[in-house]
Amino acid sequence: MKREYDFSNAKRGPVVRVPSGKTRITIRLDNDLLDWFRARVHRAGGGSYQALINEALRRHVDTAKEPLVSTLRRVIREELQRTG
Numbered sequence: 001m002k003r004e005y006d007f008s009n010a011k012r013g014p015v016v017r018v019p020s021g022k023t024r025i026t027i028r029l030d031n032d033l034l035d036w037f038r039a040r041v042h043r044a045g046g047g048s049y050q051a052l053i054n055e056a057l058r059r060h061v062d063t064a065k066e067p068l069v070s071t072l073r074r075v076i077r078e079e080l081q082r083t084g
Contacts, residue, residue: 029053 018024037049037056063071 034049037052041047041049041052066074
């Protein structure tokens, strides 16, 4: 390794742009939650744990808009399908 490097002709690498409709933020999550999302992505053979977190948040928000009666009916239907 050199003692000194010459950066006089250096160029900055490309900056990755954030897609429209997305905002870059910093967020603190519990380690066990982050580990769970990363493990799900790993078991699935790859992907983005951040996209998975985004999907989970979106589902929660969409479900929170749903009236209680609709939520109960949906949950009962899902449970009935699982049990046969």
